[in-house]
Amino acid sequence: MIDEELEKIKKKQLEDMLKLQNESNESKMRTVIDLDETNFDQIISKNEFTLVDFWAEWCGPCKSMHPVFTRLCKKYVNIKFARVNVDNNQNIAMRFGIQSIPTFVMFKNGKSIDKMVGAVGEPGIHMICKKYSLDQ
Incomplete structure (x- = not known):
């Protein structure tokens, strides 16, 4: 026994x-998914939660957020992490009223549900992810 x-x-x-x-x-x-006009709607609508980084190549604060965003992508497995280059995808940026970069928008099933503007650092990304993550 x-x-x-x-x-x-x-x-x-x-x-x-x-x-x-x-x-x-x-x-x-x-990994972080690069979004453009061809895949944006498909990716954000097929995943329950997707955090999108709206950025530009010339933006220093945007570039400083890339390593943070990539690192946290591995931590929050129920959230897809993606990014949109606003210079190459102006229609997407206009659709969601992106006026400053970096801007981070959380989508749920294709709908914008939360937004953070600026180089919020790791604490800011953690804050938005913890609201919607199962990986606490």
């Missing part, structure tokens, strides 16, 4: 370890 219980415990621990390893590998592979 004790042997059976030990085997159950060992099996459960092994399953838990494998699950953690798979989750870790999955999060390492996550």
Whole structure:
């Protein structure tokens, strides 16, 4: 009887370890998706939550946010992270009233539900993600 219980415990621990390893590998592979006119609506409507970074190549604060955005993409696995270059995709920026960059917009099933403007740093991105994330 004790042997059976030990085997159950060992099996459960092994399953838990494998699950953690798979989750870790999955999060390492996550990347920020570049959006444009051809894929924007499809990506934001097919994912429950998508955080979009509206940025431009010439914008210093935008560039300083890229590593933060990329790093947090791996942490919040139920949120898709994407970005839109506003110079190359002015119609998308106008559609959502983007007047300053960087601007971060959270979408749920294709609808804009939250927005942060400026180089908000890691704490700002954490704040918006924690509101909508299952990965607390």
